Amino acid sequence: MPTRIVGLRAANREECELSADPDPPVTERARREQATAAVAAARAEILQRAAAALPTDEADALAARLDRYGRDAALPLAWLYGDREDYQALVARLLRAVVDAAAARPHELRRLDRRREIDPEWFLRETMVGYVCYADRFAGDLDGVRERVGYLEELGVRYLHLMPLLAARDGEDDGGYAVVDFDRVDPRLGSNDDLEALAGDLHERDMALCVDLVINHTAAEHAWAERAKAGDPYYQAFYLTFPDRTLPDAYERTVPETFPDTAPGNFTWSPELSRWVWTTFYPFQWDLDHSNPEVFAALLDVMLRTANRGVDVLRLDAVRCLWKRLGTTCENLPEAHWLLQAWRGLTRIATPGVVFKAEAIVGPDQLVQYLGAHDQEQPECELAYHNQLMVMSWSAVASRDARLPTVALDRLADPPRGTGWVTYVRCHDDIGWAVDDADAATLGLSGFAHRRFLAEFYAGQIPGSFARGAMYQDDPRTGDARTSGMAAALAGLTQAREVGDPLLLDQAVRRLLLLHAIAYGWGGLPLLWMGDEIAMGNDDAWWQDPVAGDDNRWMHRPHMDWVAAQRRHREGSVEHRVFSSIAGLAAARRRTPELHAIGPTRPVWTDNPKVLAWRREHPRFGTLLGLANVDDADQSVDAGILDVVRAWDPVDVLDDDRPVPVVDGRIPVPRLSARWVVAP
Numbered sequence: 001m002p003t004r005i006v007g008l009r010a011a012n013r014e015e016c017e018l019s020a021d022p023d024p025p026v027t028e029r030a031r032r033e034q035a036t037a038a039v040a041a042a043r044a045e046i047l048q049r050a051a052a053a054l055p056t057d058e059a060d061a062l063a064a065r066l067d068r069y070g071r072d073a074a075l076p077l078a079w080l081y082g083d084r085e086d087y088q089a090l091v092a093r094l095l096r097a098v099v100d101a102a103a104a105r106p107h108e109l110r111r112l113d114r115r116r117e118i119d120p121e122w123f124l125r126e127t128m129v130g131y132v133c134y135a136d137r138f139a140g141d142l143d144g145v146r147e148r149v150g151y152l153e154e155l156g157v158r159y160l161h162l163m164p165l166l167a168a169r170d171g172e173d174d175g176g177y178a179v180v181d182f183d184r185v186d187p188r189l190g191s192n193d194d195l196e197a198l199a200g201d202l203h204e205r206d207m208a209l210c211v212d213l214v215i216n217h218t219a220a221e222h223a224w225a226e227r228a229k230a231g232d233p234y235y236q237a238f239y240l241t242f243p244d245r246t247l248p249d250a251y252e253r254t255v256p257e258t259f260p261d262t263a264p265g266n267f268t269w270s271p272e273l274s275r276w277v278w279t280t281f282y283p284f285q286w287d288l289d290h291s292n293p294e295v296f297a298a299l300l301d302v303m304l305r306t307a308n309r310g311v312d313v314l315r316l317d318a319v320r321c322l323w324k325r326l327g328t329t330c331e332n333l334p335e336a337h338w339l340l341q342a343w344r345g346l347t348r349i350a351t352p353g354v355v356f357k358a359e360a361i362v363g364p365d366q367l368v369q370y371l372g373a374h375d376q377e378q379p380e381c382e383l384a385y386h387n388q389l390m391v392m393s394w395s396a397v398a399s400r401d402a403r404l405p406t407v408a409l410d411r412l413a414d415p416p417r418g419t420g421w422v423t424y425v426r427c428h429d430d431i432g433w434a435v436d437d438a439d440a441a442t443l444g445l446s447g448f449a450h451r452r453f454l455a456e457f458y459a460g461q462i463p464g465s466f467a468r469g470a471m472y473q474d475d476p477r478t479g480d481a482r483t484s485g486m487a488a489a490l491a492g493l494t495q496a497r498e499v500g501d502p503l504l505l506d507q508a509v510r511r512l513l514l515l516h517a518i519a520y521g522w523g524g525l526p527l528l529w530m531g532d533e534i535a536m537g538n539d540d541a542w543w544q545d546p547v548a549g550d551d552n553r554w555m556h557r558p559h560m561d562w563v564a565a566q567r568r569h570r571e572g573s574v575e576h577r578v579f580s581s582i583a584g585l586a587a588a589r590r591r592t593p594e595l596h597a598i599g600p601t602r603p604v605w606t607d608n609p610k611v612l613a614w615r616r617e618h619p620r621f622g623t624l625l626g627l628a629n630v631d632d633a634d635q636s637v638d639a640g641i642l643d644v645v646r647a648w649d650p651v652d653v654l655d656d657d658r659p660v661p662v663v664d665g666r667i668p669v670p671r672l673s674a675r676w677v678v679a680p
Contacts, residue, residue, distance in 0.1 A: 026082070028376075034082055035074035035091075039066070042092035046099055053103035058110065062102055065349045066095070072379055073345025076338035081293045090293050094300060094346055101304035101350040109310060109353070112203060116353035123159070123208065123313070123355055123382065123525060124420045124597035129586045130159035130210070132427060133530035134176075135189050137559045142190035146198050149205065151565070155533055155579070156586025159525065160202060161210035161315065163428055165189050169219040169284060172549050175428065175557070177212070177317060178219035178285050182302040192309060199310025210313035210357065213306060215299050216321045217285040220270075220277075224298075225286055229272035238298075240278035240289045240324060241270070247326070248276050255330050261473050262550060280321050290322050290339055300346055307351040314347075315357045316340070316381070319370065332366045340370070340380050348379075357383040357422065363434060364388045364412045371419040379418075386421035386524060388412055391434050393425065393518050394490070395450070396630040397511055397672075398457045398467075402612035404450070406603040408439045409614075420597035421524035425515045426490075426532060430472040430482035430553050431458070448479060455481035458490050466492030466508065468538065470552050486556045488512055488535040493574070497537075507632055509535070509574060510672035513581050514628055517654065517674035520585040521626045523601040523616045529556075533582045534564050534575040588653045594624035594678055604644060606637040611669055613637070615644050622646070624653075625677040629669040636666040647679030 164176025227235035248267040268283040278287040323335035358370035358381035372380035392405035437447035469485025492508030539558035548554035568579035599617035610631040616624040653676040
């Protein structure tokens with residue numbers, strides 16, 4: 001049973017003391033009974049409130065959702081706050097907020113909710129392909145994004161993720177993640193009305209909108225923080241603060257540094273508070289104290305209001321850090337999962353068509369838990385980033401070896417039914433080389449040495465490297481470093497253009513497309529990072545942007561090159577080849593129901609270490625076999641692997657559905673290319 005934690009709030013105490021409760025541990029059964037009783041006690045009032053605020057059919061639907069999801073929310077709340085005398089009152093208050101949000105939900109969004117309740121896995125369809133960008137760097141502002149939706153449709157995009165667009169602090173703002181107002185679009189990008197108009201346009205085209213919510217921290221200039229600085233004890237209790245270095249120093253012994261180069265340590269002195277503030281990321285981002293139920297309630301209101309503006313997917317930022325406990329890394333703690341489970345249950349009652357995406361860049365053993373895969377499965381987030389697939393794909397093309405990806409990806413548990421991975425080649429962040437020491441040791445490799453090899457390879461520091469990236473947060477104490485750079489630059493296009501070698505250029509394009517074929521064919525929801533569809537390179541002048549500071553990740557956050565994008569229609573250009581091929585991957589997905597995320601994906605060993613293979617199971621439509629040659633030379637695999645597909649004369653979806661060739665008992669896989677093999 002989980003250890004009960006007492007005394008977690010620090011803002012109004014002289015110390016923050018964490019200790020095991022001396023009372024006998026509360027059992028799972030007792031917590032379930034407590035949660036059930038809390039929902040039952042509030043039910044009559046909640047149904048009466050719904051009947052007064054909603055049409056009869058809507059009130060009836062909400063009642064059904066309350067019965068379906070009420071305990072999903074109340075049980076984790078019981079683990080979090082069940083020792084408080086006001087636990088039942090808290091549950092009732094949160095349910096009242098849910099009803100009010102349901103009543104405020106626009107009619108068109110309620111209609112969309114009904115459609116998605118019928119198809120609750122709408123976001124996992126094989127037709128879903130995502131695109132990720134900063135609104136300003138893609139098109140100037142939200143109105144500009146609306147004007148470019150047709151461009152996204154050309155790519156087969158059905159899911160648009162706009163990077164942080166809520167009002168952020170002036171000056172350095174961690175790429176928009178230092179939010180000063182959760183309820184207002186950054187005025188440089190537009191207004192709340194503009195956001196709602198964009199969401200409406202997307203919905204008319206059967207496209208979904210994803211927006212970031214930062215739930216671990218606020219900017220130091222947020223209204224809550226300003227009230228705390230002014231002496232308001234209610235808002236001082238929203239943050240984790242300490243009167244001296246005693247407890248911060250104790251925490252620092254086990255809590256890792258997120259940015260050891262640019263923001264060392266996890267605590268910042270606030271002269272206004274005369275206290276140390278927990279700042280996991282940067283000194284201007286104050287960590288919230290989620291052991292305070294008022295913080296939970298305030299963030300629930302933020303989620304519901306954001307959803308009611310037409311946002312379909314809430315990307316919840318930095319969820320691994322939500323709870324703190326002395327003597328731990330303060331990452332991936334059970335309470336962080338309970339918070340997500342409770343928010344998920346409550347939002348499902350009010351906004352059933354909205355899903356959660358967890359930004360949890362964690363080790364493979366912890367990753368699937370954010371999709372609810374615990375010892376006792378519990379609904380949590382519906383989507384999570386498949387960081388391991390990204391890392392292993394880049395590892396494979398650097399080493400020309402698919403064995404480590406096969407080992408590492410095979411160890412990863414399958415997502416629970418109704419959830420799925422977000423797969424991707426690149427994103428706005430650096431690449432952290434999450435190579436597990438045990439996985440590496442299985443192949444006689446050193447995890448430390450391989451991580452260092454990848455960091456140096458993609459920084460172009462190793463002879464024979466094709467990459468033109470840069471190290472990020474190189475830590476001389478540990479030897480660890482992460483990688484910055486656009487996908488095209490990391491895949492070799494920049495180098496090929498530098499030397500003017502057509503062969504290197506062809507290899508680089510093939511490599512870039514191969515990586516996307518893996519991401520699009522693995523299953524789940526593939527995301528395309530802005531500019532990768534036209535092979536944009538690094539922004540070499542990133543350091544001249546005052547927003548960037550000394551953060552070289554801005555080299556892979558360039559402004560969209562619309563002149564280059566025009567060349568997507570010019571046959572023979574790199575832009576045409578890459579754009580048309582990536583659009584072709586989306587088209588291939590649409591006609592391949594085996595890629596619906598309902599089924600699991602498992603790597604498959606082949607007799608050739610140069611070929612990564614995987615099987616994608618669908619309980620109704622059968623199996624897809626993926627083959628990816630990560631080498632610069634043509635390769636082949638034993639044709640016996642076709643037994644995976646369980647069909648005569650299987651076809652290659654990526655080769656216009658032609659029969660898979662077999663030569664002397666082997667399947668040829670051309671250099672740096674992929675096959676998606678299915679039954680005819």
